[in-house]
Amino acid sequence: MTATFERGINSFKEVLDAPIASFFASCVHCGLCAESCLFYTETGDPQYTPVHKLEPLRRTWFQEYTLLGKLAKAAGLSKSVTDAELAAWEPLVYDSCTMCGRCSMVCPVGNDLTYAIRKMREGMAAAGHAPEGLVTATTRAIVAGSPAGVKWVTVQAQIKHMEKQFGIEIPVNQAHVDYLVLMSSWEILNYPEYLGAVSRIFKQAGATWTLSEHAYEATNSGIQIGVSDLARELVGRIVKAAEDLEVKCVISPECGHAYTAIRWEGPNLMGRSFGFEVKHILEVIDELHASGRIKLKGTLDKPQTYHDPCQISRRGGVYEQPRKLLKEIAPQFREMKDTGTMNWCCGGGGGVGANERAEPLKLISFKRKKAQIEELGVDTLVTACANCRVTIEEALEHYHMDVEMLGLTELVADHLEENPS
Amino acid sequence: MKRPAANNIGSALREAGISRRDFLGFCATLAAAYALPAASVGAIAAALEKAPRASVIWLSFQECTGCTESLTRSHAPTIEGLILEQISLDYHHTLQAAAGEAAEQARMEAMRANAGKYLLIVDGSVPLGNAGYSTIAGVSNVDMLKEVAQGAAAVIAVGTCAAYGGIPAAQPNPTGAVPVSAVINDKPIVNVPGCPPIPVVITGVLAHFLTFGGLPELDDLGRPKIFYGESIHDRCYRRPFYDQGKFAETFDDEGARRGWCLFKLGCKGPVTYNACATTKWNNGVSFPIQSGHGCLGCSQPGFWDMGPFYKALSMPTANVEKAAGIAAAAGVAAGAAMAVANRGKKAAAKAAHAPVTVEDLEKKP
Numbered sequence: 022m023t024a025t026f027e028r029g030i031n032s033f034k035e036v037l038d039a040p041i042a043s044f045f046a047s048c049v050h051c052g053l054c055a056e057s058c059l060f061y062t063e064t065g066d067p068q069y070t071p072v073h074k075l076e077p078l079r080r081t082w083f084q085e086y087t088l089l090g091k092l093a094k095a096a097g098l099s100k101s102v103t104d105a106e107l108a109a110w111e112p113l114v115y116d117s118c119t120m121c122g123r124c125s126m127v128c129p130v131g132n133d134l135t136y137a138i139r140k141m142r143e144g145m146a147a148a149g150h151a152p153e154g155l156v157t158a159t160t161r162a163i164v165a166g167s168p169a170g171v172k173w174v175t176v177q178a179q180i181k182h183m184e185k186q187f188g189i190e191i192p193v194n195q196a197h198v199d200y201l202v203l204m205s206s207w208e209i210l211n212y213p214e215y216l217g218a219v220s221r222i223f224k225q226a227g228a229t230w231t232l233s234e235h236a237y238e239a240t241n242s243g244i245q246i247g248v249s250d251l252a253r254e255l256v257g258r259i260v261k262a263a264e265d266l267e268v269k270c271v272i273s274p275e276c277g278h279a280y281t282a283i284r285w286e287g288p289n290l291m292g293r294s295f296g297f298e299v300k301h302i303l304e305v306i307d308e309l310h311a312s313g314r315i316k317l318k319g320t321l322d323k324p325q326t327y328h329d330p331c332q333i334s335r336r337g338g339v340y341e342q343p344r345k346l347l348k349e350i351a352p353q354f355r356e357m358k359d360t361g362t363m364n365w366c367c368g369g370g371g372g373v374g375a376n377e378r379a380e381p382l383k384l385i386s387f388k389r390k391k392a393q394i395e396e397l398g399v400d401t402l403v404t405a406c407a408n409c410r411v412t413i414e415e416a417l418e419h420y421h422m423d424v425e426m427l428g429l430t431e432l433v434a435d436h437l438e439e440n441p442s
Numbered sequence: 443m444k445r446p447a448a449n450n451i452g453s454a455l456r457e458a459g460i461s462r463r464d465f466l467g468f469c470a471t472l473a474a475a476y477a478l479p480a481a482s483v484g485a486i487a488a489a490l491e492k493a494p495r496a497s498v499i500w501l502s503f504q505e506c507t508g509c510t511e512s513l514t515r516s517h518a519p520t521i522e523g524l525i526l527e528q529i530s531l532d533y534h535h536t537l538q539a540a541a542g543e544a545a546e547q548a549r550m551e552a553m554r555a556n557a558g559k560y561l562l563i564v565d566g567s568v569p570l571g572n573a574g575y576s577t578i579a580g581v582s583n584v585d586m587l588k589e590v591a592q593g594a595a596a597v598i599a600v601g602t603c604a605a606y607g608g609i610p611a612a613q614p615n616p617t618g619a620v621p622v623s624a625v626i627n628d629k630p631i632v633n634v635p636g637c638p639p640i641p642v643v644i645t646g647v648l649a650h651f652l653t654f655g656g657l658p659e660l661d662d663l664g665r666p667k668i669f670y671g672e673s674i675h676d677r678c679y680r681r682p683f684y685d686q687g688k689f690a691e692t693f694d695d696e697g698a699r700r701g702w703c704l705f706k707l708g709c710k711g712p713v714t715y716n717a718c719a720t721t722k723w724n725n726g727v728s729f730p731i732q733s734g735h736g737c738l739g740c741s742q743p744g745f746w747d748m749g750p751f752y753k754a755l756s757m758p759t760a761n762v763e764k765a766a767g768i769a770a771a772a773g774v775a776a777g778a779a780m781a782v783a784n785r786g787k788k789a790a791a792k793a794a795h796a797p798v799t800v801e802d803l804e805k806k807p
Binding site for chain 1: 780784787788790791792794795796797798799800801802803804805
């Protein structure tokens, strides 16, 4: 089989559920979502109005599921969605939406537009209108086990590096432990220090944990491209490994969409609840810190701020934990104006980072974050998402900005009080 | 009639014993009525004070003098009345001292001296059936109206009779009474209906003419929107009782004593547009509904022919609950049928779903 327009439209009909129908029926056309979307605010181009990105899906709903729409279609008053239209909408649905969820926060009638975009991508992908970069990444995720093509041998090499650097053994394929630790491709390739930091924190806390050679990759390209069949396959690998090893908890790494994939979409994709808990690494660190199992010392004496990863803060609810931890070690912490659940996206989430075509737009949209950083006058930016970190580091280079990026997990590991009395 | 020595309104008012404070109060009322900012009160006062005497000719046809009474006697001496009576009026049957030839001469003189600039105020309807039904100095109403209107800058039809025919035009309309607008069609006409109209509405239109040099914005029935823009019902202080479904059933029941809504006793507030509920009557003392009686709808066309005063508007004549029940059931059935059809369509789409594989993602020709 191949992707066809008919499969795409069939998929639209399939994903149109009660929530989406109520969103379309209740939209009051106020345009507030435009002002909340950084692709609109940074370009001023009205085609980037979030609800407009859903137009083909909205028309399908109108014509297929409403009485007026059926009549209008029969009378030729409402034009059917065409393949060319879907092709034209591809950049709107994939390049100019990071599924950051900010529009869902401002909608006065409470429409979760992000949810609708996620569903719309199902039809776009089935119709063959997903961006090439995302198709490649998804293919690699399914075939090779990681969207960046990272194989287990690469992980093994990084394990050796980290064990050598910190002198702590990193457990692999251990059953009945507290935590199964996942990573994203970026952490394996760019920031292996994350793995070292986790080993140091768990050693200090006396927690048992493991990596799994069958499930080391947490990112889920299936969700980003919008193919639930593939997303289910990717989540299923993690669920199987975790249940085979009978771990108590699976830890989503410093990667925003991975957290959404395994924690929120995962059980819905699998159609059942898991035999283990799912937490973000910051939740785990905060719990260990709050219960006194780890203690922090020393301070980071630089003006710095925290970039909220959308999927972790806004869509995931983990925004107090990083601030509690930073309060301990960063006396010069400064808060950005729009922060927490109303933060501005880095511009590279939701598959935009894997989509080369979106690169110029991604850099334009970064101007918002750039302005936020400059307004605060900080030279250090802490975050908890490897994808945000890569996106921002590249953009900082592009705009010749002298700002250092830090992962919060590593920052915590660097401030552990060894052997507290 | 008495002519003031002063040649502008400001000095004339002071001669008549109106304090500046009262005058500013009147200007503030106008500013509020016209939805102008508070800062404009001074500007209105300045414009009005300096305004030269605008000549006004008042013609009374088939009327009861209630409109004049409203203006001059309601809370005498009113500033509204004084503005008209002492400042502007050149000819008015009831108010002028002159009679006979002298009176008509005053009219002719005013028409000649202020040709094209004077305002014509008319109260009462015009009989077209037989000229003899109503004549003044041997001239039929319709002829006099045409003659005076010819040189007028604008015509203000005061009262429901002049505006829409009123009582004389009520069925079976024995005199063939018509409103001013049925006779005059080449001059701007402002209708100030009401039986009688609220005094400030009459002077408000005049003051607008003097201050801004034009007529206020009118609704589709020719009434100034500022005074007739909202229904009595919408501005009625008893409206919350209507919304709660609390009605007086008779004029002496518990509901009536508690001041509940008079809708069921025939109040025409919901279909009547006027300022009674806001400006009220007798210097803001009260208005009919506040006195315990429903609105009669006197400022609407067809007043007297709108059905009985004490019959409620749109009271259901048939078993409305039953009809509504059937309609609701039909709606629910249609909605359910639609939902079943939609559910079927979604299920079909789900059944037609072939799992998407990575090979599928490439669109092949």
